[in-house]
Amino acid sequence: MMTGNHNATENAHPDPTVLAGGMAVITGGASGIGFALAEAAVARGLHPALVDIEQEALATAERRLQAAADAAGVEVAGFRADVSVSAEVDALAEKVRERFPGRPISLLCCNAGVGAGGGVTTASDADWAFVLGVNLLGVAHCVRAFVPGMLRQDAPGSVVATSSQDGLCAAQGVYGVSKHACVALTEALHGEVRDRLSVHVLCPNVVATNIVTSVRNRPERFGGPVDTGEQARRVQDRFKALGMPPARCAKMVFDAIQTGVFYILAEAEEDPGYVRLEAETRMNAILNGTRPYRPRSEFIAKVFTAPM
Numbered sequence: 288m289m290t291g292n293h294n295a296t297e298n299a300h301p302d303p304t305v306l307a308g309g310m311a312v313i314t315g316g317a318s319g320i321g322f323a324l325a326e327a328a329v330a331r332g333l334h335p336a337l338v339d340i341e342q343e344a345l346a347t348a349e350r351r352l353q354a355a356a357d358a359a360g361v362e363v364a365g366f367r368a369d370v371s372v373s374a375e376v377d378a379l380a381e382k383v384r385e386r387f388p389g390r391p392i393s394l395l396c397c398n399a400g401v402g403a404g405g406g407v408t409t410a411s412d413a414d415w416a417f418v419l420g421v422n423l424l425g426v427a428h429c430v431r432a433f434v435p436g437m438l439r440q441d442a443p444g445s446v447v448a449t450s451s452q453d454g455l456c457a458a459q460g461v462y463g464v465s466k467h468a469c470v471a472l473t474e475a476l477h478g479e480v481r482d483r484l485s486v487h488v489l490c491p492n493v494v495a496t497n498i499v500t501s502v503r504n505r506p507e508r509f510g511g512p513v514d515t516g517e518q519a520r521r522v523q524d525r526f527k528a529l530g531m532p533p534a535r536c537a538k539m540v541f542d543a544i545q546t547g548v549f550y551i552l553a554e555a556e557e558d559p560g561y562v563r564l565e566a567e568t569r570m571n572a573i574l575n576g577t578r579p580y581r582p583r584s585e586f587i588a589k590v591f592t593a594p595m
C-alpha cells in the first residue's frame with residue numbers, strides 16, 4: 288500500500304516511477320494511440336485496463352500486450368464499454384474496482400474518440416449526438432466515474448484526455464467543436480483537482496491510426512455503422528503511411544506527466560511546429576480582432592488530398 292504525500296503541485300510527477308504498480312485505465316485502448324499508451328504504461332510498470340467498444344479488437348490487443356506485460360510483471364485486463372453511455376462507464380468503474388480491489392488508478396486516459404460528424408451546416412441530430420457523445424461526454428463520464436476515487440486513494444495519479452490539434456486551432460466541423468470542448472473540459476478538470484492529480488490534454492497532428500474509419504463504431508442509436516467508402520479508405524491508408532507513429536504520442540504523454548506540461552502539442556516530425564502555429568494563429572485572431580484562420584500545412588494537404 289502506498290502512503291505519504293501524493294500531491295502533483297507542479298502538475299507533474301517528477302519521479303514518474305511513483306505511478307508504477309497502479310492501474311492505467313485507457314479508453315479506446317484497443318487501437319491506435321490508446322494501444323500505444325497501454326504499451327508505454329506496461330513499460331513503466333503500470334497495470335493496463337483497456338476499455339473499448341470493439342470486442343474483437345480488444346481481445347487482440349490484450350493478446351498483443353501479454354508478452355510485454357509478463358516481462359514487466361503487470362496484469363492486462365480488457366473491458367468492453369461504450370464511453371458515450373454513462374451507465375456503461377459507471378458499471379466499468381465498478382467492475383475495475385471489484386476485479387482489482389485496493390489497486391490504485393494511477394493513470395486515467397480518456398482517449399476513445401471518433402473522427403466523424405461532417406460540417407455544422409449539414410450535420411444531423413444523430414451526427415451531433417454521436418460525435419459529442421463519444422468525444423466530449425465520453426470524457427466527462429470517465430472523469431466523473433474515476434476521478435473522485437483517484438482523489439481519495441492513497442496514491443498519486445494523472446489524468447490525460449486526448450483532444451487534437453483540432454481542439455486548439457480555428458474549429459472545423461462537428462469534430463472540431465467536440466475537440467475544443469474536450470480541451471475546455473480538461474481545463475475545467477485541472478481547475479478542480481489541481482495540485483492533487485496531474486492533468487494533461489493531448490493535441491496531436493496526424494497520427495497513423497484507424498481514426499478515419501471511426502464510423503465503423505457508430506452505435507445503432509446514432510444510426511449504426513457506416514461503410515466509409517473507397518475515398519475514406521484511401522485517406523486511411525495515407526494516415527497509416529504518413530502519420531506519426533502512435534508510440535510518439537504515448538512518449539510525449541509520459542514526458543508531460545514528468546515535466547508538468549498541460550497542453551501536449553504532439554507535433555509530427557514531418558510538420559514541425561504546425562500545432563503551435565495553429566494555436567498562435569487562433570490566439571492572434573482573438574486578440575487582434577481578425578477572422579478565424581487555419582494556416583496551410585503541406586503535410587496535412589498531402590494526407591487528405593494527394594492521390595495514392
Ligand SMILES: NC(=O)c1ccc[n+]([C@@H]2O[C@H](COP(=O)([O-])OP(=O)(O)OC[C@H]3O[C@@H](n4cnc5c(N)ncnc54)[C@H](O)[C@@H]3O)[C@@H](O)[C@H]2O)c1
Nearest residue numbers: 315318319320339340369370399400451493494496497498
Ligand atoms: N489519428 C489521428 O490523426 C488523431 C489526431 C488527433 C487526435 N486524435 C484522437 O486520438 C484519439 C484516439 O484515436 P486514434 O487516432 O487512436 O483512432 P483509432 O480509431 O485507431 O482508435 C480509437 C479507439 O477508440 C475506440 N472507440 C470508439 N468509440 C468508442 C466508444 N464509444 N467507447 C469506447 N471505445 C470507443 C475504437 O474502437 C478504437 O479502438 C481520438 O480521441 C481521436 O480523436 C487522433
